[in-house]
Amino acid sequence: MGGAGQQHPSLITLLTDFGSQDGYVGVMKGVILGINPQVTLVDLSHDLPPQDVIAAALVLQAAQPYFPPETIHLAVVDPGVGTARRALALRVRDQFWVGPDNGLFHLVLEGQRGFQAVCLENSTYFLPQVSATFHGRDVFAPVAAHLSTGVSLSDFGPPLTDPVHLNLPVPAISSRLIQGQVIHVDHFGNLISNIRFAELETWRQGRPLEVRVGGHHSARLVRTYGQGSPGELIALEGSHGYLEIACAQANAALVLVGGRHLPIAIMA
Amino acid sequence: MGGAGQQHPSLITLLTDFGSQDGYVGVMKGVILGINPQVTLVDLSHDLPPQDVIAAALVLQAAQPYFPPETIHLAVVDPGVGTARRALALRVRDQFWVGPDNGLFHLVLEGQRGFQAVCLENSTYFLPQVSATFHGRDVFAPVAAHLSTGVSLSDFGPPLTDPVHLNLPVPAISSRLIQGQVIHVDHFGNLISNIRFAELETWRQGRPLEVRVGGHHSARLVRTYGQGSPGELIALEGSHGYLEIACAQANAALVLVGGRHLPIAIMA
Amino acid sequence: MGGAGQQHPSLITLLTDFGSQDGYVGVMKGVILGINPQVTLVDLSHDLPPQDVIAAALVLQAAQPYFPPETIHLAVVDPGVGTARRALALRVRDQFWVGPDNGLFHLVLEGQRGFQAVCLENSTYFLPQVSATFHGRDVFAPVAAHLSTGVSLSDFGPPLTDPVHLNLPVPAISSRLIQGQVIHVDHFGNLISNIRFAELETWRQGRPLEVRVGGHHSARLVRTYGQGSPGELIALEGSHGYLEIACAQANAALVLVGGRHLPIAIMA
Numbered sequence: 001m002g003g004a005g006q007q008h009p010s011l012i013t014l015l016t017d018f019g020s021q022d023g024y025v026g027v028m029k030g031v032i033l034g035i036n037p038q039v040t041l042v043d044l045s046h047d048l049p050p051q052d053v054i055a056a057a058l059v060l061q062a063a064q065p066y067f068p069p070e071t072i073h074l075a076v077v078d079p080g081v082g083t084a085r086r087a088l089a090l091r092v093r094d095q096f097w098v099g100p101d102n103g104l105f106h107l108v109l110e111g112q113r114g115f116q117a118v119c120l121e122n123s124t125y126f127l128p129q130v131s132a133t134f135h136g137r138d139v140f141a142p143v144a145a146h147l148s149t150g151v152s153l154s155d156f157g158p159p160l161t162d163p164v165h166l167n168l169p170v171p172a173i174s175s176r177l178i179q180g181q182v183i184h185v186d187h188f189g190n191l192i193s194n195i196r197f198a199e200l201e202t203w204r205q206g207r208p209l210e211v212r213v214g215g216h217h218s219a220r221l222v223r224t225y226g227q228g229s230p231g232e233l234i235a236l237e238g239s240h241g242y243l244e245i246a247c248a249q250a251n252a253a254l255v256l257v258g259g260r261h262l263p264i265a266i267m268a
Numbered sequence: 269m270g271g272a273g274q275q276h277p278s279l280i281t282l283l284t285d286f287g288s289q290d291g292y293v294g295v296m297k298g299v300i301l302g303i304n305p306q307v308t309l310v311d312l313s314h315d316l317p318p319q320d321v322i323a324a325a326l327v328l329q330a331a332q333p334y335f336p337p338e339t340i341h342l343a344v345v346d347p348g349v350g351t352a353r354r355a356l357a358l359r360v361r362d363q364f365w366v367g368p369d370n371g372l373f374h375l376v377l378e379g380q381r382g383f384q385a386v387c388l389e390n391s392t393y394f395l396p397q398v399s400a401t402f403h404g405r406d407v408f409a410p411v412a413a414h415l416s417t418g419v420s421l422s423d424f425g426p427p428l429t430d431p432v433h434l435n436l437p438v439p440a441i442s443s444r445l446i447q448g449q450v451i452h453v454d455h456f457g458n459l460i461s462n463i464r465f466a467e468l469e470t471w472r473q474g475r476p477l478e479v480r481v482g483g484h485h486s487a488r489l490v491r492t493y494g495q496g497s498p499g500e501l502i503a504l505e506g507s508h509g510y511l512e513i514a515c516a517q518a519n520a521a522l523v524l525v526g527g528r529h530l531p532i533a534i535m536a
Numbered sequence: 537m538g539g540a541g542q543q544h545p546s547l548i549t550l551l552t553d554f555g556s557q558d559g560y561v562g563v564m565k566g567v568i569l570g571i572n573p574q575v576t577l578v579d580l581s582h583d584l585p586p587q588d589v590i591a592a593a594l595v596l597q598a599a600q601p602y603f604p605p606e607t608i609h610l611a612v613v614d615p616g617v618g619t620a621r622r623a624l625a626l627r628v629r630d631q632f633w634v635g636p637d638n639g640l641f642h643l644v645l646e647g648q649r650g651f652q653a654v655c656l657e658n659s660t661y662f663l664p665q666v667s668a669t670f671h672g673r674d675v676f677a678p679v680a681a682h683l684s685t686g687v688s689l690s691d692f693g694p695p696l697t698d699p700v701h702l703n704l705p706v707p708a709i710s711s712r713l714i715q716g717q718v719i720h721v722d723h724f725g726n727l728i729s730n731i732r733f734a735e736l737e738t739w740r741q742g743r744p745l746e747v748r749v750g751g752h753h754s755a756r757l758v759r760t761y762g763q764g765s766p767g768e769l770i771a772l773e774g775s776h777g778y779l780e781i782a783c784a785q786a787n788a789a790l791v792l793v794g795g796r797h798l799p800i801a802i803m804a
Binding site: 279311312313314316330336454455494495504505506507 | 554555557558559560562565566567569570577586587615616618667668
């Protein structure tokens with residue numbers, strides 16, 4: 001990319017917990033387009049549960065493989081806005097992430113040896129007035145926009161080598177039992193667990209499985225939603241790559257009267 | 269349009285029941301922009317009632333007259349994802365539609381003699397890995413994107429001549445009575461019926477009408493929402509072209525404690 | 537800008553109370569892109585409380601400082617659609633607004649000496665058929681699109697010098713007491729008052745303040761959300777520039793069992 005003054009066609013995604021009612025996201029887009037009118041903007045989500053950093057991290061992880069090189073992902077789920085929490089910009093492989101340093105990017109970084117991160121400290125790239133309550137508008141949006149015009153990562157601030165980790169529950173795995181839990185409920189009421197399907201398949205070694213949800217409900221392992229009979233609890237690989245519990249033609253979160261933190265046990 | 273390698277400025281609309289929480293739609297846009305960075309994307313709706321193919325078909329029908337030639341409408345309301353249901357791409361007049369073959373495009377096709385449809389079978393235009401649960405991302409988004417770069421319809425697969433019909437209730441019409449029903453409730457609580465306003469006017473031949481909703485409520489026929497006095501039930505031509513029941517300055521679905529399937533009778 | 541036939545890269549924002557379910561906003565975008573395919577579209581909000589002109593006016597006011605020159609803001613919260621209410625296009629400083637003349641633009645106009653407004657009467661710039669129920673699609677979208685192609689304001693109709701005022705409650709200010717009220721509840725449940733923070737600071741002259749909400753709840757004045765202890769009611773300058781009541785790590789509107797119209801008293 002060239003100097004900061006040039007305008008590149010570029011792609012910025014936006015992920016926040018700001019909702020769609022108040023115009024907060026629109027204002028961030030105004031700031032971005034004022035700096036780089038050529039940029040293409042894509043909403044990942046603005047309806048995350050407020051302050052749900054885990055949900056945001058899952059969406060960012062699921063999105064990454066499907067966006068073209070040089071995409072900039074701007075993510076603002078920021079319970080610590082106005083406090084001393086750091087702000088960062090990050091390059092992993094050929095994409096960028098910008099947002100608060102609170103674990104949002106943990107799943108994107110997971111298993112990555114090489115990444116480049118900086119602490120956002122150079123106020124040249126912020127709006128002239130930085131409020132105490134809306135860094136999405138005043139810090140993160142302008143930084144993402146300047147990044148899209150070709151400013152290099154190192155111009156935004158000093159290196160940051162220890163991004164904050166996400167406090168994500170890890171499944172307990174023994175030879176015949178995996179004990180995990182639900183970490184996210186999606187729009188359809190499907191329950192996304194913390195058990196990676198690929199790891200499950202490796203562990204399973206072809207053995208038949210029994211999947212228990214919430215202690216006493218059984219879910220049948222299938223390949224597609226359509227394989228369940230109406231009302232049946234099924235377990236399958238969801239599009240996030242995790243084991244997912246669904247209820248065929250119904251809302252599993254309503255049927256099970258439970259959502260996040262619900263225990264899931266897999267017995268081989 | 270030219271060969272598949274070229275990039276055209278083009279317009280793709282998106283209609284799904286994926287909601288706005290989970291980033292599913294954003295991921296589809298990432299796939300599209302990775303194939304055609306020049307495309308303009310417009311959301312029609314992602315908040316349709318889950319798996320409500322009728323609601324989706326109504327939105328597609330209402331949208332069609334207002335989009336420019338060559339627009340590609342990508343619609344994924346897909347209860348049968350992962351089963352044997354067919355996938356299609358369709359040209360009617362000067363616009364295109366892409367999605368599952370489950371009746372979604374019935375209202376767009378209605379009354380059209382000439383259309384060209386193909387069954388999406390050429391996996392060259394899919395993502396390299398097609399999941400069992402998310403064809404919106406793996407099949408329909410890349411097909412729409414390739415279509416926008418100039419790939420011709422016939423390259424996507426063999427002709428499809430019998431698109432699936434929508435199971436839409438048809439009003440019963442006699443000389444002095446039309447018996448219809450509500451088929452959709454919109455964001456304002458307005459009740460959209462299956463009675464086309466233009467047909468009603470032809471049938472009416474200037475006679476005075478009595479409109480009954482849900483058996484015993486009367487609605488007064490007016491031309492605009494503003495003509496009702498507060499709380500009054502009114503009947504008018506909605507923007508979908510169907511007879512619509514509204515409640516002036518209130519939510520008709522709440523006032524009538526009912527929505528879809530509510531009977532509507534028109535007496536001349 | 538040049539003649540009506542040219543296409544400029546340009547920016548149109550959209551603000552409505554149409555919700556995201558029914559495709560109404562998508563259809564407006566189809567109309568705009570049919571007239572000016574080069575335009576960039578940004579959603580401000582479509583999830584305003586139905587017919588809430590005050591909420592819309594607040595979003596428009598908050599957005600204005602953050603959009604580039606020549607931005608066109610298309611706003612349709614229009615309880616009077618189909619009645620005799622006027623429609624207008626407006627230039628204030630270097631941006632434009634288009635919508636019904638019902639107070640939507642009151643806060644944008646506030647304190648502005650110079651503005652240029654016209655009454656939308658030249659149907660050349662409307663869709664050929666104007667419905668009685670959907671002027672967003674038939675009048676306002678095409679006018680905004682033509683404006684973005686370089687049509688001058690005066691071509692849309694005769695001057696309008698007396699835009700409708702918004703019926704916004706004004707705080708009562710005496711030497712030791714300000715009595716205001718909540719005028720908007722945002723997505724996080726934060727309560728936005730009608731007390732401008734800058735005016736409060738001038739009035740205060742460094743005196744310590746007591747903030748009362750809903751009669752008997754006290755809120756502590758802080759600078760950022762993060763300064764409240766969990767569950768504590770806090771008062772701070774919100775991103776709209778008004779005094780805002782929040783509940784640290786919780787939803788103030790739920791905690792206080794109240795929202796709009798809740799009285800706020802500030803004692804010095």
